[in-house]
Amino acid sequence: xxxxxxxxxxxxxxxxxxxxxxxxxxxxxxxxxxxxxxxxxxxxxxxxxxxxxxxxxxxxxxxxxxxxxxxxxxxxxxxxxxxxxxxxxxxxxxxxxxxxxxxxxxxxxxxxxxxxxxxxxxxxxxxxxxxxxxxxxxxxxxxxxxxxxxxxxxxxxxxxxxxxxxxxxxxxxxxx
Amino acid sequence: xxxxxxxxxxxxxxxxxxxxxxxxxxxxxxxxxxxxxxxxxxxxxxxxxxxxxxxxxxxxxxxxxxxxxxxxxxxxxxxxxxxxxxxxxxxxxxxxxxxxxxxxxxxxxxxxxxxxxxxxxxxxxxxxxxxxxxxxxxxxxxxxxxxxxxxxxxxxxxxxxxxxxxxxxxxxxxxxxxxxxxxxxxxxxxxxxxxxxxxxxxxxxxxxxxxxxxxxxxxxxxxxxxxxxxxxxxxxxxxxxxxxxxxxxxxxxxxxxxxxxxxxxxxxxxxxxxxxxxxxxxxxxxxxxxxxxxxxxxxxxxxxxxxxxxxxxxxxxxxxxxxxxxxxxxxxxxxxxxxxxxxxxxxxxxxxxxxxxxxxxxxxxxxxxxxxxxxxxxxxxxxxxxxxxxxxxxxxxxxxxxxxxxxxxxxxxxxxxxxxxxxxxxxxxxxxxxxxxxxxxxxxxxxxxxxxxxxxxxxxxxxxxxxxxxxxxxxxxxxxxxxxxxxxxxxxxxxxx
Numbered sequence: 001x002x003x004x005x006x007x008x009x010x011x012x013x014x015x016x017x018x019x020x021x022x023x024x025x026x027x028x029x030x031x032x033x034x035x036x037x038x039x040x041x042x043x044x045x046x047x048x049x050x051x052x053x054x055x056x057x058x059x060x061x062x063x064x065x066x067x068x069x070x071x072x073x074x075x076x077x078x079x080x081x082x083x084x085x086x087x088x089x090x091x092x093x094x095x096x097x098x099x100x101x102x103x104x105x106x107x108x109x110x111x112x113x114x115x116x117x118x119x120x121x122x123x124x125x126x127x128x129x130x131x132x133x134x135x136x137x138x139x140x141x142x143x144x145x146x147x148x149x150x151x152x153x154x155x156x157x158x159x160x161x162x163x164x165x166x167x168x169x170x171x172x173x174x175x176x
Numbered sequence: 177x178x179x180x181x182x183x184x185x186x187x188x189x190x191x192x193x194x195x196x197x198x199x200x201x202x203x204x205x206x207x208x209x210x211x212x213x214x215x216x217x218x219x220x221x222x223x224x225x226x227x228x229x230x231x232x233x234x235x236x237x238x239x240x241x242x243x244x245x246x247x248x249x250x251x252x253x254x255x256x257x258x259x260x261x262x263x264x265x266x267x268x269x270x271x272x273x274x275x276x277x278x279x280x281x282x283x284x285x286x287x288x289x290x291x292x293x294x295x296x297x298x299x300x301x302x303x304x305x306x307x308x309x310x311x312x313x314x315x316x317x318x319x320x321x322x323x324x325x326x327x328x329x330x331x332x333x334x335x336x337x338x339x340x341x342x343x344x345x346x347x348x349x350x351x352x353x354x355x356x357x358x359x360x361x362x363x364x365x366x367x368x369x370x371x372x373x374x375x376x377x378x379x380x381x382x383x384x385x386x387x388x389x390x391x392x393x394x395x396x397x398x399x400x401x402x403x404x405x406x407x408x409x410x411x412x413x414x415x416x417x418x419x420x421x422x423x424x425x426x427x428x429x430x431x432x433x434x435x436x437x438x439x440x441x442x443x444x445x446x447x448x449x450x451x452x453x454x455x456x457x458x459x460x461x462x463x464x465x466x467x468x469x470x471x472x473x474x475x476x477x478x479x480x481x482x483x484x485x486x487x488x489x490x491x492x493x494x495x496x497x498x499x500x501x502x503x504x505x506x507x508x509x510x511x512x513x514x515x516x517x518x519x520x521x522x523x524x525x526x527x528x529x530x531x532x533x534x535x536x537x538x539x540x541x542x543x544x545x546x547x548x549x550x551x552x553x554x555x556x557x558x559x560x561x562x563x564x565x566x567x568x569x570x571x572x573x574x575x576x577x578x579x580x581x582x583x584x585x586x587x588x589x590x591x592x593x594x595x596x597x598x599x600x601x602x603x604x605x606x607x608x609x610x611x612x613x614x615x616x617x618x619x620x621x622x623x624x625x626x627x628x629x630x631x632x633x634x635x636x637x638x639x640x641x642x643x644x645x646x647x648x649x650x651x652x653x654x655x656x657x658x659x660x661x662x663x664x665x666x667x668x669x670x671x672x673x
Contacts, residue, residue: 010427019607023348033370037369040365048631048634049631051365051367051369052369053626053627054358054627055358055370058354059355061664065347065351068344070343093403096400096401096403097400097401100568101597104393107576108576108589108592108593111590112580112586113580113589123571125569126573129568129569130565130569131398131564134563134565141605155570160573163573167577171581172231173231173581176580176584176670
């Protein structure tokens with residue numbers, strides 16, 4: 001299907017081992033939650049219609065597959081293998097991704113739906129995003145900081161107005 | 177035969193309004209642009225457009241989505257040829273020969289071949305869509321709860337197995353997706369499951385926000401991580417396709433079209449596998465094997481015909497079985513359900529005209545990509561030069577406002593964010609997201625079919641294995657799983673000299 005895996009990065013068996021433990025724990029939690037779920041006996045339903053049946057089977061399946069992943073990672077020396085992230089992560093990339101994550105989540109969780117007009121929130125989001133993350137490219141092009149922010153603000157205002165107006169008047173959506 | 181042609185003619189005539197033609201061309205262009213931009217995929221495009229078209233009448237909304245889908249699969253070839261970066265995973269096979277041709281100074285010719293292959297591929301797929309949907313619809317009428325249960329499991333298993341990467345991780349994700357679909361009130365007794373007394377969660381997790389998150393937000397996070405520089409694109413020759421290329425490689429085109437369509441029909445596999453399979457088959461049958469990977473016109477034609485033929489192919493199981501053949505088809509199916517169109521075995525009895533409407537929509541999309549392939553190359557090259565740092569925040573705004581627009585509730589936005597972050601983390605640890613999403617899509621069908629089947633047989637499991645179709649699907653699942661077992665792989669390795 002559509003999302004392709006990146007082949008250039010390798011996952012260490014140690015990471016697989018940790019992931020396997022998390023999957024087994026998740027699978028067991030689902031299994032236990034389903035087992036303890038109300039079986040609606042007082043409604044006198046068919047026992048094969050109990051609500052927990054399918055989640056129980058899926059929880060078991062995830063746990064079993066998690067155990068298989070654990071065994072495979074263990075056999076590949078996962079216990080002693082180093083974490084891939086400890087050997088290969090660039091601090092500037094981590095900062096960059098933290099900024100992308102943080103600012104995107106701030107927009108979706110705080111700027112949208114907490115009272116600030118949608119157009120204003122979107123303008124702020126796009127302007128700051130482009131202003132901060134496009135800086136390196138703009139510096140290489142020799143643009144001053146003021147010119148960069150003006151440019152980012154133009155993008156921000158155009159897109160926020162376009163999206164807000166088209167959603168309100170074409171798609172007839174009441175914006176948050 | 178003639179009934180089908182008349183029905184198709186009727187459908188086509190119904191779309192011959194200025195409004196519909198404009199929508200078809202505009203959405204094909206949107207699709208081509210989304211497909212051309214590395215990091216943005218067809219699934220993301222269709223998911224985003226689903227959120228934008230929610231208030232439109234069903235036929236117009238689906239026309240837009242199908243045109244976006246076809247456009248995006250075609251658009252991926254632009255960046256594959258010019259930048260050696262597949263715009264969508266479906267165009268990965270086109271990089272091999274497309275970029276090699278571009279380096280030899282034949283980028284224009286390569287784009288012309290991609291356009292020809294895509295147009296012919298879609299037409300071949302359309303033919304089979306019109307031909308097979310009624311036939312498969314008749315077979316689907318024989319499906320009961322047992323068959324649908326195994327078919328849903330088959331979709332998840334095969335998607336995890338054939339999409340590349342680690343099948344074991346794919347299966348885990350597939351089962352997790354099936355579990356996600358059980359969150360909220362169950363479909364039979366409306367009992368709240370795993371909702372933790374949260375009113376929003378009790379209604380279940382909506383499919384479209386999950387898809388926009390997993391294929392939209394997650395993809396833009398990956399695009400930001402890659403920090404691609406703005407590419408330099410060399411001048412290129414004419415993009416007008418040569419008839420000689422079509423006549424010389426007609427066998428390859430036909431073969432790739434058939435392979436692409438049939439791979440599309442297999443639930444959960446998709447365009448990238450179709451392109452690679454068509455490419456591999458073309459290489460095996462070619463008299464010019466040595467040219468493959470070094471600028472083979474035949475190789476590029478095969479890959480592009482295969483991936484675009486897969487699009488109509490992937491819609492065949494959506495219409496007949498309510499099981500998507502690919503990730504964008506899964507979104508399309510969700511959109512059909514949102515718009516009140518009920519695909520499935522009854523479609524040829526309840527609304528046979530709709531099948532031909534879809535074929536007509538495909539034809540309009542094909543005309544769209546043909547026009548853009550011939551006249552809008554320079555604009556597309558300009559689009560490729562727009563830096564990711566500018567596109568990403570704009571797309572993210574659409575992800576947020578689009579998911580909000582579905583039912584005007586912020587919970588959908590939170591769902592989108594959750595699946596975006598989950599999708600990103602899973603990808604970092606090589607857990608494929610596609611089976612997870614397919615699991616969410618097929619979860620409801622799988623659960624209802626299992627419970628219904630058990631009630632019908634009073635807990636007896638034998639009908640799941642002894643009914644001919646159910647037993648056959650189970651046998652295929654068992655073979656797929658066994659083939660992945662280490663002892664079987666060792667057996668095959670030993671036999672190979």
